[in-house]
Every structure is written in structure tokens, then in C-alpha cells.
Amino acid sequence: MALFKLLRQSPWSARIGLAMILINVFAALFAPVISPYTETEIVGDVWMPMSTDHFLGTDHLGRDLFTRMMYGARNTIAIAFITAMLSFMVGIIFGFFAATVGGWTDLACSRFVDIMMAFPTLIFALMALSIVGTSISALILVIALLDSTRVYRLSRAVAMDIEVMEYVEAARLRGEGIWWLMRHEILPNAMPPLVAEFGLRFCFVFLFIAALSFLGLGIQPPLADWGGMVRENSGAITFGIFIPLWPAGAIAFLTVGVNLVVDWFLHIASGLKD
Amino acid sequence: MGQIIELVVKRVALGLVTMIVISLLIFVGVEALPGDLATAVLGQSATPETVAAFRKELKLDLPPHVRYFAWLGGFMRGDLGNSLSNQRPVAELIGWRFGNTMFLAASAAVVAVPVALILGILAALYRNTLFDKTISMVTLSTISFPEFFVAYILIALLSVQVVIFPSISNINEQMTFWEKIHAIVLPSLTLTLVVVAHMMRQTRAAIINILASPFIEMARLKGIKRMRVIVLHAFPNALSPVINVVAVNLAYLIVGVVIVEVVFVYPGLGQLLVDSVSKRDIPVVQASGLIFAATYVALNLLADVMSIISNPRMLNPR
Numbered sequence: 056m057a058l059f060k061l062l063r064q065s066p067w068s069a070r071i072g073l074a075m076i077l078i079n080v081f082a083a084l085f086a087p088v089i090s091p092y093t094e095t096e097i098v099g100d101v102w103m104p105m106s107t108d109h110f111l112g113t114d115h116l117g118r119d120l121f122t123r124m125m126y127g128a129r130n131t132i133a134i135a136f137i138t139a140m141l142s143f144m145v146g147i148i149f150g151f152f153a154a155t156v157g158g159w160t161d162l163a164c165s166r167f168v169d170i171m172m173a174f175p176t177l178i179f180a181l182m183a184l185s186i187v188g189t190s191i192s193a194l195i196l197v198i199a200l201l202d203s204t205r206v207y208r209l210s211r212a213v214a215m216d217i218e219v220m221e222y223v224e225a226a227r228l229r230g231e232g233i234w235w236l237m238r239h240e241i242l243p244n245a246m247p248p249l250v251a252e253f254g255l256r257f258c259f260v261f262l263f264i265a266a267l268s269f270l271g272l273g274i275q276p277p278l279a280d281w282g283g284m285v286r287e288n289s290g291a292i293t294f295g296i297f298i299p300l301w302p303a304g305a306i307a308f309l310t311v312g313v314n315l316v317v318d319w320f321l322h323i324a325s326g327l328k329d
Numbered sequence: 330m331g332q333i334i335e336l337v338v339k340r341v342a343l344g345l346v347t348m349i350v351i352s353l354l355i356f357v358g359v360e361a362l363p364g365d366l367a368t369a370v371l372g373q374s375a376t377p378e379t380v381a382a383f384r385k386e387l388k389l390d391l392p393p394h395v396r397y398f399a400w401l402g403g404f405m406r407g408d409l410g411n412s413l414s415n416q417r418p419v420a421e422l423i424g425w426r427f428g429n430t431m432f433l434a435a436s437a438a439v440v441a442v443p444v445a446l447i448l449g450i451l452a453a454l455y456r457n458t459l460f461d462k463t464i465s466m467v468t469l470s471t472i473s474f475p476e477f478f479v480a481y482i483l484i485a486l487l488s489v490q491v492v493i494f495p496s497i498s499n500i501n502e503q504m505t506f507w508e509k510i511h512a513i514v515l516p517s518l519t520l521t522l523v524v525v526a527h528m529m530r531q532t533r534a535a536i537i538n539i540l541a542s543p544f545i546e547m548a549r550l551k552g553i554k555r556m557r558v559i560v561l562h563a564f565p566n567a568l569s570p571v572i573n574v575v576a577v578n579l580a581y582l583i584v585g586v587v588i589v590e591v592v593f594v595y596p597g598l599g600q601l602l603v604d605s606v607s608k609r610d611i612p613v614v615q616a617s618g619l620i621f622a623a624t625y626v627a628l629n630l631l632a633d634v635m636s637i638i639s640n641p642r643m644l645n646p647r
Contacts, residue, residue: 173347173629174354175584178602178621185606185614186358262475266588269477270603285477289592292481293496295489303478310473318469 065319072315079309082128090122095277102288102296111301115288120298126279127302132309134195134274135261141199142260143253146206151237151245153207154214165211171204177266184272194264194273202260209252213245220244247323254317258310265306281306336637344630351622352404355615356397400615409616414608419616423598427620429500430590430597433513434582437520441582442575445525449532454559456537464529471526476585480519480592487515498593516593520582528578535570539563569636576632580625 065073082089091108092098096118103113111120153161171179180197187193214237217223223240231239267273268282276283281302288299391399403409409419452461471479488496494514504512539545540563548562549555587599594600598617605613 170347170350173626174351174622175580175625177584177587178618178625181587181602181606182355182358182614182618185609185611258473265475266477269475269588270591272603272606282475285481289481292484292489297485299481300478300485303475303481307470307474307478310475311470314469314473 061323068315069319072312072319075308075312076316079128079132079305079312082125083132084129086125086129090119090125092119092122094122094126094279096122102291102294102298112296112298114284114298115291120301123279123284124281124301124305127281127284128305130274130278131261131265131268131281131306134191134280135257135264138195138199138202138264139253139257139260141195142202142256143206143249145199146203147210147242147249148237149203150207150210151214151241152233154211154218155233155236155241161211164207168204168207171201172208176201176263180263180267181270181272184267189272189275191274194267198260198263198267202256202263205259206252206256210245210249213248214241217241217244247320251317251320254313254320258313258317261313262306262310333637337634340630340633340637344626347626348623351626352401352619353397355619355622356400404616404619410612412605412613413610414605414613419612422601422613423616423620425502426596426598426601429595430583430586430599432509433516433520433590433595433597434579434586436510436513436517437524437582438579440517441521441524441528441578444521445528445578446532446571446575448525449529450536452529452533453536453540456533461533465533468526468530471522472530474523476519476523476588477592479522480515480589483515483519484592496593498595500596513593513595516589516595519589519592520585523585524578524582527581528574531574531578532571535574536563536567538570539567542566565641569640572639573632573636576628576635580628580632583624583628584621 062070062073087093097116098119099109099113099117101113101115101117103109103117105112109119109121111124114120114123149164153164179201183197183201184193187197218241223236226236226240264273265280265282268280269286271283271286274280274283276287284302285299288302291298292300400410407420409423411417412419412422448464452464455461484496487494495512496515498512498516500509500512544566545558545562548558553562586597587603589595590597590599591603598620602614602617602621604610605617
């Protein structure tokens with residue numbers, strides 16, 4: 056109910072953003088139902104123009120582009136979402152732990168994260184993938200671990216502020232363990248900034264995976280994936296066929312949507328603090 | 330003065346430590362799966378003899394610490410080992426390409442830095458006007474776009490619809506300076522657009538932050554003219570954050586170049602890195618990764634040092 060009230064007060068930019076996200080989520084969830092063909096089915100000629108049979112034409116192997124876009128939404132968004140969730144779990148656990156325990160643990164974790172953040176993420180990911188290979192689980196693991204350094208920074212800073220509150224002190228004095236403190240005292244109070252950050256990190260991870268797939272090192276064909284589809288069809292553009300702009304545009308569409316909603320969240324989060 | 334020198338020395342030392350740790354990470358990363366690596370590169374059907382020869386080639390038969398120092402020492406002398414895929418010395422492969430990458434990045438920076446600073450300062454001075462809101466909307470969407478989307482839109486517009494610039498930026502040593510510039514207009518423009526968006530937003534935030542501080546309000550209340558407040562009071566204090574913004578974005582530019590190079594098939598270090606990753610050509614990956622990392626760390630270090638030096642509060646300690 057509170058959520059509904061919040062939505063009614065939302066600015067128009069956030070509503071547009073929300074609609075943009077919902078379209079994508081819908082496409083991702085119901086990909087097999089909406090799409091007229093199956094993911095890797097070859098249905099026609101190469102790079103056919105738009106028609107009633109093929110809403111967006113066909114791709115470089117003669118597969119229906121609309122179908123590929125729907126399945127692409129499913130694969131790309133799901134993998135980015137799992138990665139962002141994993142990155143948050145790792146980042147929050149270490150961040151809260153460092154803030155609650157303090158001392159040497161905190162110092163060691165923070166220095167390590169400093170050094171990791173001094174290293175350009177894309178280069179690090181490329182090098183890591185050259186060693187562990189380009190399976191989906193390796194991709195998720197490498198990006199989640201790299202990204203968790205950013206989450207660590209934020210959750211540690213937020214937890215530091217909460218950790219000095221009386222209610223945490225009280226819980227500590229009644230003999231609660233560290234895990235309990237993190238779970239029941241710090242986490243609920245750290246939620247607003249973390250939720251906004253989740254949106255931003257999701258965008259970053261999503262663009263990052265798209266970039267890696269575009270470089271041919273992310274999600275591998277024949278799985279449909281927006282970044283990879285841009286790469287596969289990039290040759291079309293020199294013939295004046297704008298097929299690669301569809302998946303590339305879809306990536307931009309989702310990121311703009313998430314950014315609009317995050318802007319609103321950040322606004323609320325800062326408004327509550329004032 | 331002593332305080333500044335101490336800060337700068339500390340910062341440089343931290344940068345050095347970072348580089349050492351990074352070189353260790355790069356080394357240990359490859360180290361982590363040596364047996365797997367040999368079979369992964371050579372394939373399942375490799376005979377024990379070829380695996381042994383491969384391990385000798387990568388000097389995997391020596392103890393790790395010896396190899397680390399040999400590798401690092403070689404790196405310092407410019408000996409980067411041989412490429413696994415074509416046996417040519419890595420230094421030879423990298424030298425020319427690194428120059429190309431820097432050329433592309435520099436061409437983007439020359440346009441991006443002044444444009445971004447001017448737009449950022451104007452947006453901060455006239456904030457919440459239509460001008461500011463428009464710019465803010467445009468830059469927010471540019472940031473949300475993947476680099477290759479911007480690149481393909483530019484190709485579609487300026488290379489296919491209207492044929493002005495080439496969509497493939499293949500440059501070589503025989504070309505004159507202006508021919509090279511013509512060849513790299515599109516990749517350079519792509520980078521410029523992306524970097525301007527980031528840099529402009531950060532500049533705006535930094536300037537607004539300064540304009541909101543109490544000493545500016547004090548100057549205004551004293552009745553000093555607006556222009557004078559901006560030039561004499563705001564500007565010296567804004568210098569430090571703005572220099573930081575510029576350097577951080579230049580560091581980003583060096584790395585962002587990777588994707589743009591692949592789109593435009595530009596013979597730069599980024600493309601070499603991506604190719605070598607898919608070929609699992611470990612010596613080339615190690616060397617180009619380390620060069621990218623070193624450039625990135627050096628620029629960030631420069632950003633910190635410059636902003637320490639240009640900070641008026643540091644220059645005039647109480």
C-alpha cells in the first residue's frame with residue numbers, strides 16, 4: 056500500500072522510466088510466448104527487411120530478429136541481474152563485516168579494495184576472462200567480484216554511520232553476535248541508499264556485459280544476447296541496413312529507464328535525510 | 330610547503346605499491362592455472378612433449394618467484410617475451426599500436442576537455458534554467474548509451490547516409506598527419522561524446538559545490554560583483570576539483586578506447602588486447618594489460634598530485 060502511495064507521488068520522469076523497465080521485464084519473462092519463432096530457428100534469407108512475418112526483419116543467419124530480441128532480453132537481463140545480486144551479496148557482507156568488526160580486518164579489506172579499484176575494470180575483466188575462459192558462470196563470477204568492490208565501499212560507509220547508533224550499541228551489549236547485528240540492525244537501516252545503488256550497479260553491470268559480449272568475450276552464440284547481436288550484425292551497417300541499431304538501442308532503452316528511476320530514488324533518499 | 334611534499338610523496342608511494350600489487354595479480358592470475366593453461370591453449374589432443382615444450386616456452390618450469398622477477402625485469406628493459414600465436418616479440422607488436430591508441434585518445438581529449446569544461450561551468454552558473462536542464466538530459470542519455478551504440482549511430486549518419494568519413498579507421502605509417510586525422514574522425518568523435526558527457530556532469534557538480542560554500546556567500550554578501558566573485562573567489566578553489574575531473578576522465582578515455590577501437594577496426598593496443606584474449610595469447614595479454622593499467626594508475630596519480638598542489642588551502646596553511 057505504501058508502495059502504491061509512493062508511486063502516485065512519483066514525478067513523470069520516474070513513471071516513464073518504470074514503464075521502460077516493465078516493457079523489458081515483460082519481454083524477458085514472456086519471451087517464448089510473444090516470439091513467433093524459436094531462439095535459433097532459421098526462418099528466411101539473410102538481413103530481410105521488416106515485414107508482417109518478421110517485424111524487425113532477419114539477422115545475419117536469417118533468424119527472426121524480433122524473436123532474437125525477445126530472447127536477448129531474457130538472457131541479457133537475467134545474467135546482468137544475477138551478477139548484480141551476487142556482487143551486492145559479496146559487497147554488503149564484506150562491507151558490513153569490515154564496519155562492524157573494525158581494526159585489522161577493516162584495514163586489510165579496505166586497502167585491498169583500494170588497489171582493486173585503482174585497476175581499470177574492463178582491462179581486469181579481459182585479463183581474468185583470458186585465464187578462466189568465457190563460460191557464463193565464469194563471466195558472472197568475474198564481473199560480480201570486480202563490481203563488489205564498489206558495493207563494498209558504499210555499504211561500509213553506510214554501515215559506519217549506523218554502527219555508532221545507540222540501538223546497535225544496545226544490541227551489542229545484550230550480547231548479539233556480529234551476524235545478527237549485520238542482519239537485523241544494520242541491513243534494514245541501510246536499505247534506501249543500497250536500493251538506489253543497486254539500480255546504478257545494475258546499469259553498470261548490464262552495460263559491461265553488453266560490452267564484453269560485443270567484444271566477443273561475453274555471452275557466446277548461439278544464445279541470443281543484445282551485445283553479441285550488435286557484433287554479429289555489425290557488417291550490415293555498411294550496406295545501409297540498420298539492424299545492429301535495434302539491439303544497441305534496446306540496451307540504451309533499458310539503461311535510460313533504470314537511470315530515470317534511480318534518479319527519483321536518489322532524490323527520495325536524500326530528501327529523507329534532510 | 331613541507332606538508333604538500335609529504336602528501337605528494339605518500340601518494341606517489343601508494344601509486345608504486347598499487348603498480349607492484351597489480352603486476353603481482355597479473356602474474357599470479359596466469360600462474361593460478363598453469364597445467365590447465367597449457368592444455369587449454371594447446372587443446373586436449375596435445376602430447377606430453379608439446380605440453381612440456383610449451384611450459385618451457387612460458388618458462389613454467391622455473392619456480393614462481395624467479396619467473397616473476399625475470400618477467401618484471403624484462404618488462405623494465407622493454408623485453409616483453411614472444412607472442413604465443415605468431416612468435417614475434419611482444420614489444421614489436423605493442424610499440425606502434427600503443428602510439429596509435431595514444432594518438433586516438435589525445436585527439437579526443439583535445440576537443441573534449443575544453444568543450445566539457447565550458448559547458449559544465451555554464452551549466453553550473455545558469456543552473457536550473459532550460460539550458461542546464463537540456464544539457465543535463467542529453468548527457469544523462471549519452472551516459473546510458475553503450476559506446477558502440479553511439480559509434481554505430483555516427484557510422485549510420487556520417488558514413489552511410491552521407492558519405493563523409495570512413496567507417497573503418499585503418500591507418501598506417503605512410504599516411505600524412507591530415508589523412509590520419511580524417512581516418513579517425515568517427516572513433517574520435519565517439520570518444521569525445523562519451524567523455525564530454527561524463528566530464529561535463531562532474532564539472533557542473535564540482536562548480537556547484539564550490540558556489541554553495543560559505544566563503545562565496547560571504548563574498549556575495551560583502552557586495553562584490555558577480556564576475557569578480559567567480560574569477561577571484563570561486564575559480565582558484567574550483568581549480569583543484571576540476572583538474573581532478575579532467576585527469577580521471579583522461580584515464581577513463583585510455584580504457585574506453587578498447588571498444589571504440591574494435592568497432593572501427595583501429596590498429597590500437599585495445600584491439601590487440603581483445604584479439605589476444607580470444608586467442609589466449611598470454612604474454613601479449615599480460616604486457617598490454619600491464620601497460621593499460623600503468624597508464625591508468627599514472628593518470629590517476631597525476632590527478633591526485635595536481636589537485637593537492639593546486640588546492641589553495643594546502644598552499645596557504647594556517
